[in-house]
Amino acid sequence: MRAMVYRGPYRVRVEEKDMPPIEHPNDAIVRVTLAAICGSDLHLYHGLMPDTRVGTTFGHEFIGVVEEVGPSVQNLKRGDRVMVPFNIFCGSCFFCARGLQSNCHNVNPNATAVGGIYGYSHTTGGYDGGQAEYVRVPFADVGPSLIPEWMSDEDAVLLTDATATGYFGAQLGDISEGDVVVVFGAGPVGLIAAQSSWLMGAGRVIVIDHLEYRLEKARTFAHAETYNFTEYDDIVVHMKKITDHLGADVAIDAVGAEADGNLLQHVTAAKFKLQGGSPVALNWAIDSVRKGGTISVMGAYGPIFTAVKFGDALNKGLTLRMNQAPVKRQWPRLFEHVRNGYLKPSELVTHRIPLEHIAEGYHMMSAKLDNCIKPLIVPSPSS
Structure with missing residues (x-):
């Protein structure tokens, strides 16, 4: 697959990477249809986040279509259109049981503070993110949600972090x-x-x-x-x-x-x-x-x-x-606000950038060029 790859501060590019495999029975593989660059990604891009390793794929805001599910997954099936919160969480630990999914104790070896986050260095678990054609989604039965039929892709992707x-x-x-x-x-x-x-x-x-x-x-x-x-x-x-x-x-x-x-x-x-x-x-x-x-x-x-x-x-x-936002906990109320027109997250989108041009997207956002507020990343149609 094609994916954004970190090569050092201010150096990102798109490369061929191995397809992510099913590593656990409750994993899913999601074909990314839309991702975003977040302002907090700039900490990684500028080399300011500890233990950001060369070869990492960034991206904690993404939606997509389920490509494959592990044998234990019950709530998703191939072809489902899903939105994935930036938090990776187990759903059953002490913190998840109290609605603190962002502080999950089972998904990050460094979990004295934050839980797992997609594409945000090894300090948050070392998971590859969604600025790619495909991404592995752990704990697929508790993290992702089906995107409501009435919700647009651009609203959905902004609900995975920025809006929540x-x-x-x-x-x-x-x-x-x-x-x-x-x-x-x-x-x-x-x-x-x-x-x-x-x-x-x-x-x-x-x-x-x-x-x-x-x-x-x-x-x-x-x-x-x-x-x-x-x-x-x-x-x-x-x-x-x-x-x-x-x-x-x-x-x-x-x-x-x-x-x-x-x-x-x-x-x-x-x-x-x-x-x-x-x-x-x-x-x-x-x-x-x-x-x-x-x-x-x-x-x-x-x-x-x-x-x-x-x-x-x-x-x-x-x-x-x-705290880091427990995204999924916010979704029921946010879905209603978006459906009723009180919130329209997609109005923040200023740029739509092909995955192949993501290096230019990072530079534009970092340098605040072209009145950039929120750039979305669009994988190629063939992915």
Whole structure:
């Protein structure tokens, strides 16, 4: 098969790889019909995620058609059109039983924190991802879901991570009716978080970013009030001014570690297997929210960070809530929102890129070229 292959920082290309085999009786092989590049994939692309091995195939957002199933699979059959959550989970461990599928204890040797994730380095289990013609899907009876007949492919693929994560971010904010919500980051996750905040009763939604085309999308897609932080000496001071000098009730960090990284981050990631970074957005969130407020963290962070204003968070009596989104847990409600027209994830799609041109797609997204917000990857029709 043809698949995207990682060859080192800033070096990805499409190569021939062996077809993924059935390795366990509950595996399925899915022929990918649509995948996506996620903003968090840039941490891998830039060499900032620990233990990202040469030869790995990225991609944790994908949908497809079931090609083959293992002998134990009961819920899927060949030919089924399925959407696959980015979490790999067993469905039966201590954490899965409590709805924390993103923290599954049985799918990742490094499962002291995160569970398994497709195409996201060996720190999340070493599973190949879906930026390929075919992908192996473990625990096929508990992970994938049939795509409803009424749902478009582009809506479905965005429900496998970006939409579910943004919605979960607003959910973790514990928004009360009339709350002021500020979202840091106007990428796909931040835009969905902003839109979802209205569904949860927000009275005012503010989005902060530095790219004008993304702020324009926040205004038209999420109907949010927007501010470009480069236009202010101190965005935190401005946030206080526009919230009666109290601060927002809820802050959502949809940025995480800067994906570009600096020299120190590249060295620590490559040599010491640590992802470093400057949690600027998180500190802005801590400073911008009112005393007693809530911070929801959806941005991607590595295991070791410094200079987080934890003392300020403590003294302000803040509630910090965070996790990788348990995607499948969000789907029943999200299906209804999409069907009723309250959410239209496919409106975020700006580019559709053939798999063979995925290197150009990564460069475009990394460099923020051509007003790129969400690129989809389309395998060749012959796959």
